[in-house]
Structure formats: structure tokens, C-alpha cells
Amino acid sequence: MAQCYDIEYLRELARQSRIDVIKMLEAAKSGHPGGSLSEIEILVALYGHVMKHDNDNINMKDRDRFVLSKGHGIPGLYAVMANLDYWPREDLLSLRTVNSRFQGHPDRVRLPGLEASTGSLGQGLSIAIGYALASKLDNDAYRVYCVIGDGESQEGQIWEAALSAPKFKLDNLVCILDYNKGQIDGFVKDVMPLEPIADKWKAFGWHVIKVDGHDIDELIRAFEEAASIKGKPTFILADTVKGKGVSFMEGLIDWHGVAPNKEEAEQALKELGA
Amino acid sequence: MAKYSLRHAFAEALVDLGKKYPNLVALEADLQDSTQSIQFMKAFPERYIQVGIAEQNMMGIAAGLALSGKIPVTHTFACFASMRACEQVRTSIAYPKLNVKIFVSHCGVSAGTAGTSHHAIEDIAIMRAIPNMTVIAPGDAREMRQAAEAAIRYDGPAYVRVGAGEAEDVYTETHHFEIGKATVLRDGNDATIISTGQLMYEAVCASDELRKQGKKIRVLQMGTVKPIDREVILEAAEETGFIVTIEEHNVVGGLGGAVAEVAAEIGKAKVRRLGIQDRFSPVGTAAYILGEEMLTINDIIVSLLEFVKE
Numbered sequence: 019m020a021q022c023y024d025i026e027y028l029r030e031l032a033r034q035s036r037i038d039v040i041k042m043l044e045a046a047k048s049g050h051p052g053g054s055l056s057e058i059e060i061l062v063a064l065y066g067h068v069m070k071h072d073n074d075n076i077n078m079k080d081r082d083r084f085v086l087s088k089g090h091g092i093p094g095l096y097a098v099m100a101n102l103d104y105w106p107r108e109d110l111l112s113l114r115t116v117n118s119r120f121q122g123h124p125d126r127v128r129l130p131g132l133e134a135s136t137g138s139l140g141q142g143l144s145i146a147i148g149y150a151l152a153s154k155l156d157n158d159a160y161r162v163y164c165v166i167g168d169g170e171s172q173e174g175q176i177w178e179a180a181l182s183a184p185k186f187k188l189d190n191l192v193c194i195l196d197y198n199k200g201q202i203d204g205f206v207k208d209v210m211p212l213e214p215i216a217d218k219w220k221a222f223g224w225h226v227i228k229v230d231g232h233d234i235d236e237l238i239r240a241f242e243e244a245a246s247i248k249g250k251p252t253f254i255l256a257d258t259v260k261g262k263g264v265s266f267m268e269g270l271i272d273w274h275g276v277a278p279n280k281e282e283a284e285q286a287l288k289e290l291g292a
Numbered sequence: 293m294a295k296y297s298l299r300h301a302f303a304e305a306l307v308d309l310g311k312k313y314p315n316l317v318a319l320e321a322d323l324q325d326s327t328q329s330i331q332f333m334k335a336f337p338e339r340y341i342q343v344g345i346a347e348q349n350m351m352g353i354a355a356g357l358a359l360s361g362k363i364p365v366t367h368t369f370a371c372f373a374s375m376r377a378c379e380q381v382r383t384s385i386a387y388p389k390l391n392v393k394i395f396v397s398h399c400g401v402s403a404g405t406a407g408t409s410h411h412a413i414e415d416i417a418i419m420r421a422i423p424n425m426t427v428i429a430p431g432d433a434r435e436m437r438q439a440a441e442a443a444i445r446y447d448g449p450a451y452v453r454v455g456a457g458e459a460e461d462v463y464t465e466t467h468h469f470e471i472g473k474a475t476v477l478r479d480g481n482d483a484t485i486i487s488t489g490q491l492m493y494e495a496v497c498a499s500d501e502l503r504k505q506g507k508k509i510r511v512l513q514m515g516t517v518k519p520i521d522r523e524v525i526l527e528a529a530e531e532t533g534f535i536v537t538i539e540e541h542n543v544v545g546g547l548g549g550a551v552a553e554v555a556a557e558i559g560k561a562k563v564r565r566l567g568i569q570d571r572f573s574p575v576g577t578a579a580y581i582l583g584e585e586m587l588t589i590n591d592i593i594v595s596l597l598e599f600v601k602e
């Protein structure tokens with residue numbers, strides 16, 4: 019059932035979140051721009067429209083759960099949640115500083131509102147499965163979403179998890195691959211090829227949907243389709259561009275884990291219309 | 293004295309706890325007979341999650357279940373929980389201090405003839421080094437049952453060692469297991485034996501034997517290796533001066549290491565560590581291996597007398 023949403027509002031949320039990511043990373047002088055920028059529309063579609071959640075009641079019992087398995091992409095989530103009033107936008111500038119709630123990788127003990135402490139790649143999808151199983155035990159209380167990286171998909175634990183979710187018939191679980199083609203040491207296709215990705219997840223028993231990971235409408239339709247699928251989990255293969263939105267970062271491996279300096283940040287912010 | 297299988301004692305206790313705690317769920321990684329989680333499966337099929345041979349995934353799923361208010365209890369062998377899934381235990385579970393209970397069977401050399409790959413003589417050291425983790429090693433069926441309940445009631449991650457074989461009853465009805473507290477099994481001021489896990493039986497027998505020769509050896513069972521009961525180590529150091537530790541684990545980093553750390557900090561006692569002497573355990577029955585590793589009652593007596601004489 020399609021609910022109405024304001025696409026312009028969501029696009030603006032994405033633009034503003036990208037601006038915040040750049041500001042945060044510049045202030046911290048470290049962090050991961052590439053993967054934080056590629057995932058933005060996925061997070062905006064989820065937090066801005068699809069997911070049931072409440073920034074005033076972060077422990078709301080039946081809230082949908084989100085696990086960012088590629089934990090280094092956390093600046094993107096910090097930004098989207100700040101724009102949805104989970105925390106003041108100014109606080110984001112404390113990224114990676116001593117005693118900040120906004121650590122380089124998510125720490126849910128320090129920052130309630132996050133659903134998992136990740137950062138060691140490969141672990142988040144299993145945690146999401148635990149959430150989804152608990153939801154089933156409690157009569158389908160909520161849905162669970164998990165974003166993984168393509169480089170991250172080289173971890174064995176991802177495939178242990180991929181094998182197990184269909185067994186448990188977790189139709190309340192959606193795994194989204196931020197398919198931005200890059201990792202640290204190069205392109206995924208060179209470091210350790212993953213293709214054919216869709217075939218692999220299909221073979222593992224998932225309902226697979228391919229989308230343009232920067233098209234919010236398409237993402238929302240995919241999440242709606244996922245909600246209608248019974249008896250199996252859904253895998254959304256989201257085609258994305260690493261560093262999306264900043265011309266000189268797009269598609270470049272070099273921008274995986276390097277923060278922009280002052281001039282670069284200014285240039286990026288200008289492009290983003292800040 | 294009677295003997296009882298610790299695996300069965302634990303599995304029976306877990307079924308009882310399952311009745312008491314409706315949010316308790318069990319996870320298994322294809323060892324349901326060996327771990328005896330089959331008992332929980334039969335009692336509560338809807339709360340039993342079989343993950344297959346995928347220990348890392350099991351720990352992550354347990355984390356997610358704990359985040360949702362369940363009390364997940366994982367089952368596998370000690371070697372696999374502590375080593376194959378070590379980082380999942382550390383980062384997915386211990387770092388956010390999640391309420392996951394990792395019960396591990398076939399700890400120490402109790403997997404015996406299955407071979408060294410299946411022994412776990414490193415797990416206490418590994419788990420002890422992880423912040424937020426509680427490490428428990430019960431010694432007999434009564435202590436096992438009490439420790440199971442204590443671990444389930446405790447709010448936070450816990451690693452509980454369960455031996456594969458039968459353990460001699462040592463605990464009497466008056467003994468009571470409490471997390472973080474040692475149990476005084478024998479009094480005495482000539483020296484102290486501190487045990488953990490099933491070797492408390494050997495420790496008590498050694499003490500009883502020496503008592504016949506007029507030597508009063510205190511025996512402390514350290515059912516919890518972490519947090520360690522510093523208080524009783526301090527008293528033993530001051531009142532007896534000599535401490536011998538005994539464990540089914542490498543002497544590096546296990547109970548011996550933990551006791552030596554405390555003793556060195558207070559600077560008051562000499563410590564000798566009995567256990568596996570930093571080599572891979574040989575293959576054979578558990579009893580054979582304990583003999584090879586000089587962990588029999590007689591070995592303890594000889595070692596203790598030598599030590600005190602030195």
C-alpha cells in the first residue's frame with residue numbers, strides 16, 4: 019500500500035545530510051566520505067519515510083530496527099538522524115573527538131538511538147537477524163533493516179547470515195547492499211569479485227530487488243515490495259556511486275577513508291548548494 | 293561420593309530456567325547432543341534456534357536477540373565459542389554489554405580423544421581479557437546448576453564453562469555459588485590450593501590426604517575466574533603464604549595467571565601454577581591427559597610439598 023510522501027522534502031533531507039557529512043568529516047579531519055555519501059538515499063528513504071520510529075521516544079517498543087553493518091559509514095546516519103531531530107546538528111561537529119557521542123564507529127551505549135555497535139565488518143547482518151527473530155517470537159512486532167557494504171560482503175559471516183535468514187523465514191528483514199563498487203585497496207571487482215551478486219542472494223533464498231540506490235522513489239517502492247513478500251527475507255541490491263554528490267569524490271577509491279581539507283570541503287559544500 | 297555429568301546438570305537446569313524465564317531462548321550450532329541443548333529443544337521448540345555450523349553468526353544473532361530483550365543462551369564447544377567466534381563475542385556482545393549467556397561444553401581437555409583441535413585450554417585467558425565479560429567455571433553438578441541460574445539472572449554477558457564428562461560431587465548443601473565469590477571448601481593455614489572447574493575435586497582430595505599427615509591445606513574453589521575474588525586471595529596470601537592454583541587450562545592467562553596478578557599486586561604470597569604448561573594438550577582420555585599434565589591428586593600433593601619446602 020503506497021503511502022504518500024513528499025519527495026521534495028526527502029531530496030532536501032538527502033542534500034542537507036550530505037552537507038553535514040562533509041562538515042563533520044572536515045571538522046574531524048578523518049572519517050569515511052565515500053561510503054557515507056553513497057548510502058544517503060537509502061537512509062533517507064528508511065528514516066524519512068519507510069520506518070516506524072520516533073525521535074521523541076527512542077525506546078518505542080515496536081519501532082522498526084536499523085542496523086548499519088558497514089559501521090564506518092556512520093557519519094551518514096548521524097547526519098540523517100540529526101536532520102530528523104534525534105540530536106542537535108551542531109553536536110555532529112564533535113565527530114571522533116574525546117568523549118563525543120559521535121564516535122568514528124557506532125557505539126550504542128554512548129549514543130542511544132543507534133540499534134547496534136558495529137565497525138568490525140561482517141557482524142551487523144547477524145545482529146539484524148537476531149532482532150528479526152525476536153520480532154517473530156513477539157508476533158511480528160516490527161521490521162528490521164540492515165545496510166551492508168560490497169567490500170564487507172567478502173566476510174564469511176555475511177554468508178553465514180545470508181544462509182540463515184531464509185531458513186527462519188524472516189520476511190520482516192530487509193538487507194540492503196550499498197553497491198558502490200569500491201573498498202579500501204581498490205575496486206571490489208579487482209580485490210575480490212562478488213558478481214553475480216543478485217544470483218547469489220537469490221540462490222540463498224532471498225527475494226531480490228535491484229534499484230538505483232540514489233532514486234528515493236525507487237527505493238521506497240522496493241521497501242514496499244519487500245513488505246508484501248511473505249515467507250522470505252528481501253535483499254535490495256542498491257546500485258550506488260561511492261562519494262555521490264561531490265564531483266571530485268565520485269567513483270574514486272582514494273576518497274574511501276580520507277577527510278576533505280578546508281578547500282576541498284568548501285568546494286564540496288558549494289556543489290551541494292550549502 | 294556420587295558423580296554427575298555437568299552437561300546434563302546444565303541442560304536440566306536450563307529447562308527449569310526456561311519455565312521461569314519466558315524470554316530465555318537457546319541457540320545451537322549443530323551439537324545438540326554433545327551440548328545437551330536437545331533437552332531445551334524438546335521442552336521449548338519455539339524458543340530454540342538452530343543456526344547450523346556457524347558460530348560467528350550465532351553470536352551475532354544472540355546479540356540481536358539480547359538487544360530485543362531476550363535472554364539468549366548459546367551452545368557450542370568452548371574452543372569454537374572462544375576462538376572461532378571470539379571477535380563477535382567481543383564486539384557484537386561484550387562491547388555493548390549485551391545480556392548473552394555463552395555456555396560452552398567440552399572445556400579444557402574434556403573432549404579427550406576427539407583431539408587437540410577440540411580442547412580449549414586458552415578460553416579463560418581469552419574471555420578474561422575482554423572487558424564486561426564474566427567468566428565462570430563450575431566444578432560439580434550442584435555448582436553447575438547454581439551457576440546456570442546465577443548467570444541467567446545476572447544482567448550482562450557471561451561465559452560459562454561446562455565439562456564434557458562426569459564430575460564428582462564436592463559441594464555440600466550449605467555451599468552456595470555466587471558470581472565473583474570463591475567458596476571455601478577446606479580450612480587450613482599451611483598453604484592454599486585455589487581451583488576452578490572440575491579440578492576442585494582433586495584439590496579437595498589432596499587437602500584431605502595431607503590433613504592425615506597433619507598439614508592443613510586451605511582449598512578455595514574459584515567458580516568465577518572473572519571478576520576474581522580478590523578478598524579471599526588476599527586472606528590466603530596473608531594467612532598461608534603459599535598458593536597453588538590448579539586448572540584445566542593453560543597456566544598462561546587462566547586462573548593461575550589471574551591469581552598471580554592479584555598476589556603480585558599485594559606482594560604477599562608465593563604462587564605456583566598447575567595446569568597445562570603452555571603446550572598443546574596431548575590426545576587421550578581426559579583422565580590420561582590430566583595424568584600427563586601432572587594434574588592428579590598425587591601430583592598436587594608432591595608439588596605442594598616441594599613448593600612449601602623450597
Ligand SMILES: Cc1ncc(C[n+]2csc(CCOP(=O)(O)OP(=O)(O)O)c2C)c(N)n1
Pocket residue numbers: 050052053054056088090091137138139140166167168169170171196198200201202260274
Ligand atoms: C573486519 C574488518 N576488517 C577490515 C576493516 C577495515 N575497513 C574499514 S572500511 C573497509 C572497506 C569497506 O568496504 P565496503 O564494505 O565496500 O564499504 P563502503 O565502500 O561502502 O565504504 C575496510 C576493509 C574493518 N572495519 N573490519
